[in-house]
Structure formats: C-alpha cells, structure tokens
Amino acid sequence: MKKLQHSQRFRNRIKLCALFILCAVSPALKAQEEQRKTVSTHGASVVTKSVIIGYAYSDFCISPRSDVKTNFTRIGFSPTMIWKLTDKLFFESQVEFNTDSGRITTVVEYAKLSYIYNKYITIGMGKILTPFGTYTERFEAPFIERLPNTPLGFRHLEDAPNIGPVGSEMGIDIRGGFQVGDAKMNYDLYVTNGARLNDGLHEPKLAGAIEYENFFDNNTNKAIGCRVGYLPFSNSSLEIGGSVNYSKAGDAKSVYKDILARAFSADISYQKAIIPMKTLLNIKGQINYLDVDKASYLNELGTAYSFDNTSDIYYVRISLRPALIKNKYLKKVELLGRYNSANFAKEALWGGLTTRTDIGLAYWLSVSTGLRVAYEFTNYADGTTGEIYLVRFVTGF
Amino acid sequence: MKTLKYFIQTAFLLSLILMIFDSCKTSLAIKEKTGSVLWSENCSRCHYSPDPEEYNDAQWDVIAMHMRVRTNLTQEESEKITRFLQDAN
Numbered sequence: 167m168k169k170l171q172h173s174q175r176f177r178n179r180i181k182l183c184a185l186f187i188l189c190a191v192s193p194a195l196k197a198q199e200e201q202r203k204t205v206s207t208h209g210a211s212v213v214t215k216s217v218i219i220g221y222a223y224s225d226f227c228i229s230p231r232s233d234v235k236t237n238f239t240r241i242g243f244s245p246t247m248i249w250k251l252t253d254k255l256f257f258e259s260q261v262e263f264n265t266d267s268g269r270i271t272t273v274v275e276y277a278k279l280s281y282i283y284n285k286y287i288t289i290g291m292g293k294i295l296t297p298f299g300t301y302t303e304r305f306e307a308p309f310i311e312r313l314p315n316t317p318l319g320f321r322h323l324e325d326a327p328n329i330g331p332v333g334s335e336m337g338i339d340i341r342g343g344f345q346v347g348d349a350k351m352n353y354d355l356y357v358t359n360g361a362r363l364n365d366g367l368h369e370p371k372l373a374g375a376i377e378y379e380n381f382f383d384n385n386t387n388k389a390i391g392c393r394v395g396y397l398p399f400s401n402s403s404l405e406i407g408g409s410v411n412y413s414k415a416g417d418a419k420s421v422y423k424d425i426l427a428r429a430f431s432a433d434i435s436y437q438k439a440i441i442p443m444k445t446l447l448n449i450k451g452q453i454n455y456l457d458v459d460k461a462s463y464l465n466e467l468g469t470a471y472s473f474d475n476t477s478d479i480y481y482v483r484i485s486l487r488p489a490l491i492k493n494k495y496l497k498k499v500e501l502l503g504r505y506n507s508a509n510f511a512k513e514a515l516w517g518g519l520t521t522r523t524d525i526g527l528a529y530w531l532s533v534s535t536g537l538r539v540a541y542e543f544t545n546y547a548d549g550t551t552g553e554i555y556l557v558r559f560v561t562g563f
Numbered sequence: 564m565k566t567l568k569y570f571i572q573t574a575f576l577l578s579l580i581l582m583i584f585d586s587c588k589t590s591l592a593i594k595e596k597t598g599s600v601l602w603s604e605n606c607s608r609c610h611y612s613p614d615p616e617e618y619n620d621a622q623w624d625v626i627a628m629h630m631r632v633r634t635n636l637t638q639e640e641s642e643k644i645t646r647f648l649q650d651a652n
Contacts, residue, residue, distance in 0.1 A: 215624065219626065248625050250624065256625070256628050304608075341635055343595070343634075343635035343640075345639075348592075348593050352634075352635030354635070401604050402604045437608065440642070517584075562610070
C-alpha cells in the first residue's frame with residue numbers, strides 16, 4: 167500500500183515537473199517560432215525591430231610613375247546595425263573591416279544611443295560622427311561618395327594633422343530640424359573630448375598638429391561645437407551650413423595645457439534637375455579652417471621654434487548625370503570633377519600647400535551599386551607631382 | 564514730438580516682428596506635400612532615392628528613424644516619408 171502511494175506521489179511529481187517545463191518553454195518556443203516567421207530579407211526582424219544596412223567596396227589602383235604599376239589596394243565591408251528599442255529610443259553602430267596596404271583593420275566608426283525627446287530635440291551619446299560640416303556625417307560612405315577617393319584632408323588618418331574634426335569622437339550631441347516658413351533649418355550642438363595637441367616630443371615632425379579622434383581625453387576640458395544648416399528653398403535643393411568647434415588641446419599639467427584650437431567650417435550642398443539637358447546636377451563643397459594658439463616646440467635637433475599655426479582644407483565637387491534621357495546605358499553614367507586643397511601651416515614641419523584634382527566617372531548599376539573610375543593629379547607641398555588612376559566597385563545595402 | 568517718435572519706432576518694431584512671424588508661417592503648399600515628394604526631395608540630397616520595395620514595413624520604420632536623426636529631417640517629413648515607403652512597398 168505504502169509502495170503504491172509512493173509511486174502515485176512520484177508520478178504526480180513527474181506530471182508537475184512536465185507541466186512546469188512546458189509552461190516555461192512554450193512561450194520561448196512560441197517567440198522563437200514567431201521570430202522565425204517574421205525574420206525576412208536583409209536580416210531584419212519585426213519582433214526586435216532591428217535592421218542591418220551598410221556597404222562594401224573593393225579598390226584597384228594604377229600608378230604609372232610607381233615601380234609597382236597596378237595594385238588591388240583595399241577592400242572594405244561596413245555593416246551598420248540599428249535597433250529601434252522604442253518609438254523614441256534607438257541604438258546604431260557601424261563597424262568597418264578593411265584591408266589597407268595588406269593590414270587588416272577593424273574600427274567602430276560610431277556607436278550611439280539616441281533618444282528623441284520631442285519633435286525638435288534628439289539627444290545622442292557615445293562615439294559620434296562629429297557634426298562639423300557635412301562630409302563626415304553624410305557623404306563619406308563610399309556608396310554615397312561618387313568618387314573612389316576622399317577629399318584631401320577630409321578622411322581621418324593616423325599621423326596626419328586634422329584640420330577640424332573629420333572623424334568620430336566620444337561625446338554627446340543634441341540635434342533637430344524644423345520649418346521656418348517655407349524654408350528649413352537644422353542644428354547640432356555637441357560636447358566631445360575634443361582636440362589633442364601633438365607636442366612633438368615623440369614625433370617632432372608633427373609638433374603643433376591637432377588630432378581630433380581623442381578617445382581617452384588628454385585633459386579635463388571638453389570641446390564644444392555646433393553646426394547650423396539652412397535650406398532656403400522649399401524643395402530642399404540647397405543647404406548651406408556653418409560650424410564652429412572650440413577646444414583646449416594640450417595635455418593636462420603640460421606647458422601646452424591652455425593652447426586653444428578654434429575650428430570653423432562652411433558647407434554647401436545643391437542639387438537640381440536641369441530639364442533642357444535632361445541631367446541631374448549635384449554640387450557639394452566644404453571648407454575647414456583651424457587656428458591654434460601660437461606655442462614653442464622643439465625640432466629634431468632640439469632647437470626651439472614657433473610658427474603661425476593656422477591651416478585650411480577645402481573641396482568642391484560637381485557631378486552631372488543624364489538620368490532623364492531614354493538611353494538605358496547613358497542614363498547610368500555620372501561625370502565627376504573635384505578640386506581639393508590642403509593648406510597646412512606654412513612654417514610647420516608638416517606644413518605647405520597640397521592641391522589635387524580628381525576627374526572621374528561613375529557607372530550606376532542600381533541606386534546604391536556602382537563602378538567608379540577616377541584620375542587623380544596631385545601637386546605636393548615639396549613641389550613634386552603625382553598621378554594615379556583609381557577604380558572602385560561599391561555597393562550599399 | 565518725443566512721444567510721437569517713440570510711437571513710430573514702437574509701431575515699426577512691432578510691424579517688423581509681425582512680418583517676421585508671418586514669414587515664419589509655413590504655407591499650405593508645403594504643409595500638404597506628400598510623402599513621395601518629400602522622399603524624392605530629401606533622400607537625393609545625399610544619395611539616390613531607394614526603391615520602396617527594398618525593405619519591408621518594419622525595416623523602413625527603423626531606417627526612417629536613423630535617417631531622421633542623421634540628416635535632421637523634421638518629424639512631419641520623416642513620418643510622411645515612412646508612410647509613403649510602407650504604402651508603396
């Protein structure tokens with residue numbers, strides 16, 4: 167009898183356990199099933215409201231004056247992951263993988279949590295693309311940039327002076343857009359770690375140069391900056407913008423701790439369909455100006471010297487695409503021209519004027535996939551010249 | 564005479580403020596712009612406008628939020644463009 171009762175109790179326990187496991191597992195199974203049903207193309211899920219977009223590209227280079235005349239130089243793949251957490255909150259991050267001159271590089275281009283406070287204000291924090299001018303934030307992505315190269319000085323490079331922020335920084339921004347009558351305005355205000363002055367102790371050749379990708383700040387002072395954009399026409403075809411950025415750049419407790427870097431920028435974007443020519447005209451341009459307080463540095467021989475530390479960079483790009491004609495091949499062709507100038511502080515060891523002219527052609531296979539070919543002619547600061555032919559195959563997804 | 568001068572100055576200033584406020588009013592034509600018009604005008608400022616069929620409704624919802632913040636679109640523009648893309652895909 168006792169044995170029977172024990173066996174009954176054991177069976178009840180098993181039933182209870184089974185019921186418990188079923189209750190615990192069934193929502194998870196249901197959710198998994200739902201997710202499987204809703205996961206569709208492009209890696210998006212209706213359940214989590216996330217999406218992966220991005221781009222990939224591959225570069226080929228012909229250098230007639232070099233010993234190695236042809237080279238497959240670079241391949242890059244850059245997924246951007248966006249999670250919409252609520253109607254007001256979302257997170258986005260872009261990671262770039264690329265091989266540059268044989269080295270594999272992985273970079274978190276940006277990672278930012280944004281909160282839409284109201285229709286005029288969005289607050290974001292993290293590693294942000296600095297809203298200084300428009301190039302870095304809007305046009306740098308290779309499937310958006312029509313030419314296979316970046317304007318001179320507008321791509322962040324290690325061991326090269328930055329004339330204003332041209333990459334991403336750690337910080338916080340507040341931004342938004344609104345109508346002003348039939349025109350529109352937009353704004354960005356931000357606080358970041360700011361500029362870092364190269365004092366030349368480790369790299370005498372770069373003394374006085376400014377670096378903006380200052381991920382672990384070298385001083386307590388933070389940079390403040392803003393950009394204001396104005397779109398005077400109701401069809402949003404023209405945007406003009408102005409940016410400023412103020413930052414103390416020297417290392418804390420060093421003799422350079424009070425050195426101030428003042429950066430200014432003006433940008434323009436214009437596009438128009440020229441109906442008689444059945445052509446789309448697109449003009450982009452930006453100028454950055456940087457003024458750093460005068461200071462004394464040591465050259466490679468240990469001699470002190472000083473210089474007027476002001477520099478500027480600019481580019482103007484014009485493109486024409488006969489997209490409105492009937493010929494299905496010609497309408498995919500875009501003619502491109504860009505003039506670039508980088509005028510670094512004359513008396514600095516890294517100073518001088520370099521100019522570059524880019525003439526190119528893009529063939530669009532779809533709205534975000536294309537083949538780009540360009541001829542790049544450079545006049546270097548030391549009086550020499552260089553020429554390169556570039557080919558890029560790029561897709562945005 | 565002094566009072567009249569102040570009166571004229573105040574009236575001029577008030578009319579100027581009224582004129583500025585009036586010019587800031589958005590016209591009906593702009594308010595009534597459709598999502599498709601806003602899509603073609605705004606997306607092409609940076610890149611060629613993507614096909615609505617490229618993504619599904621949920622994806623457009625997420626992408627629109629990203630683009631609104633990245634390019635400082637107004638809330639009205641962003642909502643209209645999203646609705647258009649979701650209806651047209």
